[in-house]
Amino acid sequence: MxxxxxxxxxxxxxxxxxxxxxxxxxxxxxxxxxxxxxxxxxxxxxxxxxxxxxxxxxxxxxxxxxxxxxxxxxxxxxxxxxxxxxxxxxxxxxxxxxxxxxxxxxxxxxxxxxxxxxxxxxxxxxxxxxxxxxxxxxxxxxxxxxxxxxxxxxxxxxxxxxxxxxxxxxxxxxxxxxxxxxxxxxxxxxxxxxxxxxxxxxxxxxxxxxxxxxxxxxxxxxxxxxxxxxLYENPVNSFVASFVGENNVFSGIAQSIQHGFCEVMLSTGHKLIAKMGNVASVGSATSLSIRPERISIVSGRASVEMPNHLPARILKSIYLGDHALAVLSVPGEGEVVVKIRSDQHDLPADGQTVAIAFRPEDCLALDPVQTNLLAGASGQVGKITLSKSRTKEGSSYNVKI
Amino acid sequence: MKRKLKRAERRRQFRSLALIFPLLAFLCFAFFGPITGMLLRSVEDLEVRRILPNTVAALASWDGRDLPGEKAYAALAGDLSVARANDTVAIASKRLNYSLIGIRTVLASTARKLNALPEAGRAKEVLEKINPAWGDHATWVTIKGASGPFTSFYLLAALDLTHDTDGTIVGVPEEQAIYRDVFLRTFIISFSVTLLCMLLGFPVAYLLAALPPNRSNLLMIFVLLPFWTSLLARTSAWIVLLQTHGVVNDALHWLGIIDQPVRLIYNRFGVYVAMTHILLPFMILPLYSNMKAISPAYMRAAASLGAPPATAFRRVYLPQVLPGVGAGCLLVFILAIGYYITPALVGGGGDQMISYFIALYTTDTANWGLASALGALLLLVTLLLGFAYGKLVLGQQVTGGMKN
The missing domain is CATH 3.40.50.300 (P-loop containing nucleotide triphosphate hydrolases)
Structure with a gap:
């Protein structure tokens, strides 16, 4: 502000x-x-x-x-x-x-x-x-x-x-x-x-x-x-995060908070480090917001040095000219969309088991997604709320769950 | 290939023609036919030609200056005796009497007294002896003028004009001139009613267009309810309300506003009230549909650009409702100039409109020619108005800038 x-x-x-x-x-x-x-x-x-x-x-x-x-x-x-x-x-x-x-x-x-x-x-x-x-x-x-x-x-x-x-x-x-x-x-x-x-x-x-x-x-x-x-980098709550730009959301419980970062445990037991947003306190529910272009797909176990990584399986990839989208399923979290540069020759193959990784600075711990807020926003309630651009033709790569 | 296509095309055309055929036939039968008939009747002139065929033939070569020759007298005597035998003298004399008052008796008495055909060469002498009018130039001019088959007599008469004995068009004597006054009166009444309808209808239409649907629907019912009621019932209702001891007079008396009953009906006031009431929906509905199409965004835009409400109304709203005002006014005016029942029921002698006279000549005196001529003039006025409207309003109809 x-x-x-x-x-x-x-x-x-x-x-x-x-x-x-x-x-x-x-x-x-x-x-x-x-x-x-x-x-x-x-x-x-x-x-x-x-x-x-x-x-x-x-x-x-x-x-x-x-x-x-x-x-x-x-x-x-x-x-x-x-x-x-x-x-x-x-x-x-x-x-x-x-x-x-x-x-x-x-x-x-x-x-x-x-x-x-x-x-x-x-x-x-x-x-x-x-x-x-x-x-x-x-x-x-x-x-x-x-x-x-x-x-x-x-x-x-x-x-x-x-x-x-x-x-x-x-x-x-x-x-x-x-x-x-x-x-x-x-x-x-x-x-x-x-x-x-x-x-x-x-x-x-x-x-x-x-x-x-x-x-x-x-x-x-x-x-x-x-x-x-x-607004794009530091949305104050999950509504702004999902309404401005595209967004992936994971929900979990805040475990500990220190130096502006907090550790969040997902329902599957995976722990992620995220930048503090407006998450209330230790022990409260939170939703993690990560932009699709800030997630990278890494194969196998090559990414262990990244603090945030989750196993995932590629469902499909969509070629869009200037970039490509990969839709992955993350156990316990549903689908995640990742934006990748389309000049990378090795678009991941469908069905491949990989891992997704992202830096703690790119991941914001915000208030839990409120259904009423989101219902007003897009009429779509779910963990992955992509494509908030409500333009007529839009860059609409809606992913529904 | 081409022929096949053509045949299919023709079959399609035939089918669509068959679909509109009932309507087309109905229109020809009920609309174009009668109108053509009316127009024909206003200019055709066959009675004298039918009853006095030889006279008409004999007068064909007459130059119309002096009295016609012996041949015409002889022909007339012959025609009259035949007509008398067939009992048809009255038909011709009725027609001739329109042109020259008094000629009816001349013809009737001559036919009665003409016991035998006059000898050759003495017809003129005999006829003039029976009635000296046969020595008058005007008598013969009248017969020649009415010999048909077409005449401008009725149309001229409808405008208070006639041919004098020289054949020039002149106004009829003052005491016989009535139609110009009646036309003028018809226009004045129609114009006043149109104006009243516009003044009363504009705010109602505006309200209808501006109110939220549930309330405007209710208001619309109030507009349409009288519209659906029979014209005669509404007119009679006004008689009940406005008569000397009617509801309005009694109420005014009870309130102490008047001592004597006011004359509210069987005069021009009654005509205006009843006609305005009946014609109001015809003003409101076109205005409403026009106003409904004008987005409120225009008035907002005008306000945001600095126009106070009155200016915005005058410069933005009014120009856009002008087509509706034009349509409403024209509709009301055209309907009003043809009004007959209402003025006949609630008007006085001096409030009767042109249709009253058309009805009078059709039903009472059976002067079809004059009735048709008056009708033709009314039709002409209506067509001119319609044409003027087309030029005025449709010519500059605006295509809206709003996309939604």
């Missing part, structure tokens, strides 16, 4: 104990405290129903918090209507006005602000140049492709120099290639213009690609706010 340093400028946006309920019973957002600094690209990441979109809508002014307060540039804005907030917004379905041309759409926020004709024209031109669509100014939104429409929506949200730009899954309706292109384009715009962006997505790879900081939401609570690297 990167807290506020003393002496830093006050945050642009501050959520202070914000709560939201729709039915008066269930809190969609519980006690949200979040600060967003000027020029930052912050992503609210989480499964559907986790409260991220509600948070964005409260910031935009379309939902009123049930409790707490939101500050924009130090001013409370809970009761400021959306049209007075000066916050640009990009919607998932673009929401371009179908009866207006591209030009008129982009000019809309300027004309409601009574900007002069000449200046308006100039700024609209500049905005269209920025998204490289000057030639389509006279077209109507229906005549544009999805990607073009999203660029226009972006231009429209930026043209009036808002204090903040919100994006609600803006790339959800685009295909993979276009989405990746747009991710880089939006990132570039953010860096060039120095705008502050709050971005909502359920796609963890999108969040990792674009964000300065990511707030991982689950069940209305921010689980962790961190930069992508810290």
């Amino acid at each position: 990167q807290g506020m340093m003393p002496g830093q400028a006050p945050p642009l946006v501050r959520f202070a104990g914000v709560q939201k309920t729709y039915d008066g019973e269930h809190l969609v957002v519980r006690n949200l405290d979040l600060e967003i600094r000027k020029g930052e690209f912050v992503t609210l990441l989480g499964p559907s129903g986790s409260g991220k979109t509600t948070t964005l809508m409260m910031l935009a002014g379309f939902e009123v918090p049930t409790g707490g307060e939101i500050y924009l540039e130090g001013q409370p804005i809970k009761h400021v209507p959306p049209y007075k907030r000066d916050i640009g917004m990009v919607f998932q379905n673009y929401a371009l006005f179908p009866h207006l041309t591209i030009e008129e759409n982009v000019a809309f926020p300027l004309s409601v602000r009574k900007v002069g004709k000449a200046e308006m024209k100039e700024r609209v031109q500049a905005a269209l140049r920025m998204i490289k669509l000057e030639g389509l100014a006279r077209r109507r939104p229906g005549q544009l492709s999805g990607g073009q429409q999203q660029r226009v929506a972006l231009a429209r949200a930026l043209v009036f120099n808002p204090r903040l730009v919100l994006m609600d899954e803006p790339l959800g309706a685009l295909d993979k290639r276009l989405r990746e292109e747009m991710q880089l384009e939006i990132k570039q715009l953010h860096e060039d213009m120095g705008i502050t962006v709050v971005y909502v997505t359920h796609d963890q790879s999108e969040a990792l690609t674009m964000s300065d900081r990511i707030a991982v939401f689950n069940n209305g609570i921010v689980q962790q706010i961190d930069n992508p690297h810290a």
